[in-house]
Amino acid sequence: MENVDFARLQMAFTLGFHIIFACIGMVMPFFMVVSHKKWLNTRNPLYLELTKAWQKGVAIFFVTGAVSGTALSFELGMLWPEFMKHAGPIIGMPFSLEGAAFFVEAIALGFYLYGWDKLPEKFHWFTGIIIGLSGVASGILVVSANGWMNAPSGFDYINGEFTNIDPVQAFLNPAWFTQALHMTLAAFVATSFAVAGVHAYQIYKGRRIELHKKAFKIAIVFGAVAAILQPISGDLSAKDIAKRQPVKLAAMEAHYETQKGAPLFIGGIVNEKEKEVNYKIEIPGALSFLAFGDFDAEVKGLNAFPQDELPPVAIVHYAFQIMVGLGTLLMLSGLFYFLSTRKKHWQSKKKYWLFFTFLAPLGFIALEAGWVVTEVGRQPWIIHKIMRTKDAVTPMPGMEFSFYMYVLVYVTLAITVTWLMRRQIKVLNASKY
Amino acid sequence: MLYIVLFFTFFSFFLYVLLGGADFGAGIIELFASPKDKETARNISYRVLGPVWEVNHIWLIILIVILWVAFPGYFNVIMIYLHLPFVLILLGITLRGVAFIFRHYDAVVDRSQVLYNWMFRISSFITPIFLGMSFGALIGGEIIITEDYAGYSFFEIFIDPWLNYFTLLVGLFYATLCAFMASTLLIGETQGEARKMFSRKSANYTLLLVIIGLILVAYGYFTEVEFILDFITNPVSIGAIVLSAILLIPLWKSIRKQNRIWSRWLAGIQVVLVLFAAIYAHFPYIIITSEKELSLLEGVAPDEVISNLAIMLIIGGAVILPGLFHLMRSFNMIKILEKEKEEMKP
Ligand code: HDD
Ligand code: HEM
Ligand code: HEM
Secondary structure, eight states: OOHHHHHHHHHHHHHHHHHHHHHHHHHHHHHHHHHHHHHHHHOOHHHHHHHHHHHHHHHHHHHHHHHHHHHHHHHHHHHOHHHHHHHHHHTHHHHHHHHHHHHHHHHHHHHHHHOTTTSOHHHHHHHHHHHHHHHHHHHHHHHHHHHHHHSOOSSEEETTEEESOOHHHHHTOTTHHHHHHHHHHHHHHHHHHHHHHHHHHHHHTTSSHHHHHHHHHHHHHHHHHHHHHHHHHHHHHHHHHHHHOHHHHHHHTTOOSOEESOOEEEEEEEETTTTEEEEEEEETTHHHHHHHSOTTOEEOOGGGSOGGGOOOHHHHHHHHHHHHHHHHHHHHHHHHHHHHHHOGGGGGSHHHHHHHHHHTTHHHHHHHHHHHHHHHTTTTEEETTTEEHHHHSOSOSOHHHHHHHHHHHHHHHHHHHHHHHHHHHHHHHHOOO | OHHHHHHHHHHHHHHIIIIIHHHHHHHHHHHTSOHHHHHHHHHHHHHHHHHHHHHHHHHHHHHHHHHHHHOHHHHHHHHHHTHHHHHHHHHHHHHHHHHHHHHHHOSSOSTHHHHHHHHHHHHHHHHHHHHHHHHHHHHTTOBOOOSOGGGSOHIIIIITTTSSHHHHHHHHHHHHHHHHHHHHHHHTTOOHHHHHHHHHHHHHHHHHHHHHHHHHHHHHHHTTOHHHHHHHHOHHHHHHHHHHHHHHHHHHHHHHTTOHHHHHHHHHHHHHHHHHHHHHTTTTOOEEBSSOEEOTTTTOOOHHHHHHHHHHHHHHHHHHHHHHHHHHHHHHTSOTTSOHHHHHOO
């Protein structure tokens, strides 16, 4: 592997790490304020206990998100100096707004964590809302910057120079809305199912059932709603890509031959050398319909594009299958949850809780897979059709060491945070009310 | 518009140096304190810096974002040639941040606290040293900007410029500065024994700072580091330094009297004066390489970008500064008479 490959791996790894913490940091505050509100309304001490336990979670995840994010803002420049030199000014607007959003979030967090019994109750609760809202805002803003890499706009590209820069147009690039919508929903899906799963497991184990049921309910309602909306938004994204990045669409579907009434492949093993997909299930016309809303529309295949502009097909295809498969499963689970609120006796079955425990990691797996689709599907471009990834990388050799170091540090961190969370739950279970 | 952006650039730079520095300093004090004082320092830094420490570090992010948006050419050079010290800084920031939060939010208080504490203290000390070294590298005149990477060894391009005596001195200087700021800040936040301890520390660190500062200038002078030469021949810089030296006298007095307000202001003013003196002599040429001086304004972003950024910064500032002010006021004013135990649980 070359330097650029290690730089890409490092970027992928650190982003994949950050996104987990960022999502939890975005969504947990909402659970926290709901529980907090219930405490204010009912004065049931269980809600207070839950709020305080979740608040510790928010604090731990916030900091891990913040330090990994700080590392990222340096990394963009350290790994891709050529990219940042040209793209930095163009996509500066979402990033500078994001800086403001972080500030608001950190300030609100300061108030919230240290404000118990010191601030007026209502105001204190309200600062929790601000944490959540500013977290979502920062998520949307960075995704808009990523959207620009997929759908560069807001400048003229003449003889290798970027001129006539319009930061507002770059910010509101054609990809930002579908991506931001899909990402925000994904954050809710992934975090909610994960949190709900953790509490479901405690119920399954029969520990402090009353408390954990309250927690489960708050989390799963967010998750179920988002999971039901997710495929709709995913369909919007796919239609958008069909117009904007047809190569990516073709790679997602491992669709080699241009054809009318293109079939949708489910599963299948991609053979990149022979340019074919074996052992797949075909649904005739479905791809054309998904991409253009018309069963007969023509969908361009991979063979119709210059061969040096193709992304790695197999990875993108598999990742897409994983995302859509899990998305469907989670949507059905969301519906199942709402159904189960009508059929109370289901909830007394142990299997019910085991089922939700099993769902816990799936949202995050779908989310990582989705990012692989977006990012690997954009290759070989760092800026779609403008700049190649290999032309953007740092001239400094030895990126493999940097990559290994990050893996070591982040894996250690991840293990520690998981261990800390287990301790939080143990303490929560051990305390007696 | 460019002036607004420049204003915010230096504003966030100064604030990071001051606030982030005080934050690092609290850890440094803990590292070098006696076991009994360590405990005091730990609890106090949690109470005083806890609500704001996260905010303090966002100034660094703001600074980085402004640099890459408005001064991409300049940012590009830093990011390529100072890659390694930045990796170390990031490592330090990461370990420090998580250690801080772990030691205060771990649900179980047991032996792992020892690990968190040492992780926090050591990274608090190391990180500002590397920050100082990076700054030292920018002004040290050893950076080689080239397209011909094969013509030089890895060491010449990526290591020597930031790893030499000069940069080490700058690093130590900054770390001492951090400890000085933290101890001076904390005088005002404590009472009785603890306050005496911080007053003592503050006086010691001031002395140490002056000594290292003198060594730094002397070393720079004798090895002909251009930045230092220009610095000591520039009348405005000299004036600022002399002023800050004169201010040492009232500072020491107020530290001895344990006057919280005055010692804080004086310390802040001094640090700003020293930084100002250092940067003024060379502005806007803040990268000095082996060949030439590189201006901050070289390759500045186009006007549309600068105006957009300036507007964003003004809006952001209008939202943030009142909130921040309110946050600091809400918590710094809270008296410390609550029991230790209260402080341990958030
Ligand atoms: C919980 C996570 C999750 C779930 C259940 C889904 N997705 Fe997704 N998807 C993401 C999480 C995600 C993501 C990680 O958030 C991505 C990466 C970039 C983005 O904007 O969202 C993404 C990207 C992404 C893209 C590429 C967007 C681009 O490159 O601009 C498409 C076409 C879809 N998704 C489509 C779907 C469909 C049809 C789903 C149907 C079930 C689906 N996703 C479920
Ligand atoms: C947090 C969620 C994200 C994940 C999991 C993610 C994942 C990835 C992956 C897998 C790659 C490697 C692609 C390859 O080289 O094959 C990559 C590259 C990259 N990503 Fe992302 N990405 C995320 C968000 C973003 C955002 C928001 C931005 C920018 C603002 C961004 C900027 C980049 C850059 C600059 C590269 C390197 C160039 C390239 O390989 O094209 N990413 N990311
Ligand atoms: C899709 C991708 C991303 C999403 C959704 C996202 C979202 C977030 C969120 C919600 C936070 C707040 C931290 C928390 O509450 O835990 C955060 C922190 C941060 N992110 Fe990301 N981020 C993404 C990618 C990036 C990238 C590419 C960068 C680098 C340029 C970045 C830089 C940062 C920084 C600097 C912080 C720390 C801010 C602080 O101190 O609060 N993020 N991110």
